[in-house]
Amino acid sequence: MYQRLDLEVWDGDQPIPREELLKRVPGKQGILCLITEKIDSQVLDAAGSCLKVVSTFSVGTDHIDLEAVKARGIKVGYTPGVLTDAVAELTLGLTLATARRFFQSHREILSGGWEKSAWSPLWMCGKQLHGCTVGIVGLGRIGFALLLRLKAFQVKDILYTARSPKPHGEAEGGKEVKFEELLQKSDFVICTCALTPETQGMFDKRAFQLMKPSAVFINISRGGLVNQDDLVEALKGGEIWGAGLDVMTPEPLPSHHPLLQLANCTVIPHIGSATEKTRLDMARLAAENLIAGIKGTSMPAQLL
Numbered sequence: 638m639y640q641r642l643d644l645e646v647w648d649g650d651q652p653i654p655r656e657e658l659l660k661r662v663p664g665k666q667g668i669l670c671l672i673t674e675k676i677d678s679q680v681l682d683a684a685g686s687c688l689k690v691v692s693t694f695s696v697g698t699d700h701i702d703l704e705a706v707k708a709r710g711i712k713v714g715y716t717p718g719v720l721t722d723a724v725a726e727l728t729l730g731l732t733l734a735t736a737r738r739f740f741q742s743h744r745e746i747l748s749g750g751w752e753k754s755a756w757s758p759l760w761m762c763g764k765q766l767h768g769c770t771v772g773i774v775g776l777g778r779i780g781f782a783l784l785l786r787l788k789a790f791q792v793k794d795i796l797y798t799a800r801s802p803k804p805h806g807e808a809e810g811g812k813e814v815k816f817e818e819l820l821q822k823s824d825f826v827i828c829t830c831a832l833t834p835e836t837q838g839m840f841d842k843r844a845f846q847l848m849k850p851s852a853v854f855i856n857i858s859r860g861g862l863v864n865q866d867d868l869v870e871a872l873k874g875g876e877i878w879g880a881g882l883d884v885m886t887p888e889p890l891p892s893h894h895p896l897l898q899l900a901n902c903t904v905i906p907h908i909g910s911a912t913e914k915t916r917l918d919m920a921r922l923a924a925e926n927l928i929a930g931i932k933g934t935s936m937p938a939q940l941l
């Protein structure tokens with residue numbers, strides 16, 4: 638039995654402006670949003686009592702006020718699973734790009750630095766994964782997919798933190814430790830955990846001071862996990878060796894931002910899940926969640 642759904646689509650190049658969103662949501666039964674839209678009480682109230690579902694085109698849901706949604710009995714769909722492999726691959730790529738100074742090396746070619754130094758034994762030296770200890774903060778789907786990939790690099794140890802027991806992490810050779818121990822022992826600290834009120838700002842001055850001065854810090858999760866001023870200081874002061882960021886605050890990062898002035902910081906523009914296949918799979922899943930939420934049938938990926 639077919640049911641007709643009327644769609645109102647924002648197809649601007651930029652995210653929908655807040656005012657426009659507030660103007661368009663009244664009376665809608667479902668909202669399909671991106672991470673660029675803050676879905677809070679104001680939006681939910683503007684939508685009104687017809688609203689049955691918020692379907693986000695993302696695995697992260699920190700842009701949605703989940704308490705406010707829950708209080709109104711509205712369902713939430715998201716896109717876990719379909720992006721795990723793309724993000725795990727990107728994480729590995731960013732780790733290598735940071736540790737082996739890909740972008741810095743490229744800039745050296747463009748600026749004539751290579752012609753000056755030629756091939757020389759210590760020029761552009763970085764860090765290698767082989768034989769190292771890697772710490773994964775948050776062994777969710779993406780953290781675990783990363784763990785599996787890291788094994789192929791023959792790292793020495795893989796440590797991880799997790800909110801609940803992760804026997805599959807141990808079974809694949811990882812070791813669960815406390816956050817502080819992970820920071821102290823890891824040559825690479827890779828953050829893959831969700832942004833929640835508990836994890837907000839967890840990478841602060843104290844965390845960077847606990848890390849080895851030779852440590853590489855990677856964040857592919859959310860910028861809000863990091864106290865960015867503390868990170869800039871840690872990179873400038875040599876408290877850690879380098880950082881690779883796919884996420885930061887704010888996004889987009891202004892082109893004059895201090896993080897972009899640091900030779901030991903590799904920054905890419907939140908492209909973790911950006912492969913053609915993955916973005917299509919996310920689109921399909923978000924649409925299926927939306928339709929199921931409106932029809933009241935079971936959603937393929939329901940968070941609430």
Ligand SMILES: O=CC(=O)O
Pocket residue numbers: 672694695696697698720909910
């Ligand atoms: O950051 C992207 C996502 O949460 O899917």
